[in-house]
Amino acid sequence: MDPEALNELVTLHQASAYRVALGILGSEADAQDATQDGMLRALRGLAGFRGDASFRTWLLAIVANEARSLIRRSARRREAPLDEDVAGEAPGRGVAEGVVLQAEEARVRAMLARLPEKQRLAVQLRVDEGLSFREVGEVIGSTEGAARVNYHHGIRRLREWLE
Amino acid sequence: MNTMTCEELADRLPDWAAGRLAGPEAEATAAHVHGCADCAAQAALLRALVASRPTAPAGMSERIAVALREPSRSAPPAITGWRRPQWVVSAAAVLVLALGTVVFRQTAEPTDVTAVSSALGDVVEEEPVAWTLDDGAVAGAPVLDDLSEEALATLIEELGA
Ligand SMILES: [Zn+2]
Numbered sequence: 001m002d003p004e005a006l007n008e009l010v011t012l013h014q015a016s017a018y019r020v021a022l023g024i025l026g027s028e029a030d031a032q033d034a035t036q037d038g039m040l041r042a043l044r045g046l047a048g049f050r051g052d053a054s055f056r057t058w059l060l061a062i063v064a065n066e067a068r069s070l071i072r073r074s075a076r077r078r079e080a081p082l083d084e085d086v087a088g089e090a091p092g093r094g095v096a097e098g099v100v101l102q103a104e105e106a107r108v109r110a111m112l113a114r115l116p117e118k119q120r121l122a123v124q125l126r127v128d129e130g131l132s133f134r135e136v137g138e139v140i141g142s143t144e145g146a147a148r149v150n151y152h153h154g155i156r157r158l159r160e161w162l163e
Numbered sequence: 164m165n166t167m168t169c170e171e172l173a174d175r176l177p178d179w180a181a182g183r184l185a186g187p188e189a190e191a192t193a194a195h196v197h198g199c200a201d202c203a204a205q206a207a208l209l210r211a212l213v214a215s216r217p218t219a220p221a222g223m224s225e226r227i228a229v230a231l232r233e234p235s236r237s238a239p240p241a242i243t244g245w246r247r248p249q250w251v252v253s254a255a256a257v258l259v260l261a262l263g264t265v266v267f268r269q270t271a272e273p274t275d276v277t278a279v280s281s282a283l284g285d286v287v288e289e290e291p292v293a294w295t296l297d298d299g300a301v302a303g304a305p306v307l308d309d310l311s312e313e314a315l316a317t318l319i320e321e322l323g324a
Contacts, residue, residue, distance in 0.1 A: 003232065010227050015219040022217055032220055036227050043231060101215050108208060109215035127177040127209055128216045152173065159208055 006043055013056055014039065016129050017063040020139070023124045024067035026113060034070045038063030057131065057138045064121070064139060111161050112154075118142070119154030126151050167195050169202055176202065180209035 017039055022031035042049075042062045049058055101109070112120055121140050125131045126147075131139070137147035172195050178184050179192040196202050 006231055007224075007228050010224050010231070014224045014227060018219045018223065019217050028220065032223055035219075035223065036230060039227050040230055102211075105211040105215040108211040109217075112212065123212070127181065127212045130178060130181060130183050133174070148174070155173075155205065155208070159205065162208065 009043060009055075009059075010039060013059055016056065016060060019124060019128055020060050020063050020121070021067040023113075023120055024064060024117065025070060030070055031067070034067040035063060037070075038066030041066065053138045054135065057135045060125070060129075060139045061141075108158065108162065111158055114161075115154050115157060118150045119157065122147050122150035123154040123158070167191060169195075169199060172196075172199075172202055173205065176206055177209050180206050181213045 014035065018031055018035045021034035022028065025031050025034060042059045049055060112123060115123065118140055122136050125136045125139055133148045134144040137144045140147060172192060175184065175192060179189060184192060196206050
């Protein structure tokens with residue numbers, strides 16, 4: 001695959017990949033690592049993409065796995081000095097510069113982080129990324145029905161917490 | 164009243180809240196939401212989620228693109244991210260001692276080898292940088308891949324003893 005096409009894939013999917021990683025890891029620096037490693041793994045292993053899922057879904061599943069594996073080795077990671085890029089990053093929750101969140105919006109996002117992982121990812125993938133329940137299932141490793149149930153349970157819980 | 168039930172609407176509500184619906188579907192959804200307090204509350208929650216959607220950090224895609232052009236510098240496809248079983252690392256250590264010239268390059272200080280040899284058996288936490296090969300890939304699995312089955316079996320047997 002030519003480099004330009006690869007760059008295009010990176011540009012197109014990096015934000016979704018980053019949000020999925022952030023949803024699993026909670027840390028922006030770790031999420032960047034997982035996004036990069038997962039995208040490199042996916043793009044270098046394109047031969048493994050069989051086309052039975054959408055490329056995006058396949059990519060997000062790989063990034064999610066990368067994020068989970070990063071959790072397993074995160075203790076060791078934190079002992080290492082931060083990259084300059086990471087150390088220099090702006091504080092905040094990864095929201096675009098210049099965007100000031102309303103208190104309620106920030107609160108909802110913070111509550112999302114407290115959901116169990118499958119519910120959290122189901123809500124994120126359905127709301128943030130616009131994936132269908134079938135695609136959500138492909139990323140979180142569940143059936144379409146289970147993805148729907150996880151989504152609705154997550155939404156219900158968020159509403160209870162926010163009442 | 165609307166023909167769509169709240170349950171039917173709930174599945175598509177995130178798309179509506181994020182502005183991903185259009186035409187009759189969007190209009191029908193809006194009509195229901197305006198007449199249903201419960202779905203309106205859910206839509207408000209979803210809109211708050213959409214509004215607080217994180218964006219990718221500045222410069223991340225460029226960093227990924229750069230890393231993509233440097234094939235072996237980071238994230239070797241097969242092994243990074245997975246803690247290799249202890250015997251694999253130990254086997255690599257034994258291999259270094261046995262066939263040092265083949266595996267090691269100038270990046271490994273002699274003291275590293277000494278440390279490894281004196282502590283053989285509990286060398287697992289040896290820093291990966293000591294195992295760096297010429298091409299920048301993390302040593303271990305790639306090296307072991309090059310081993311004959313016979314050589315590998317021998318190493319495992321030795322380590323098991
Ligand atoms: Zn309703």
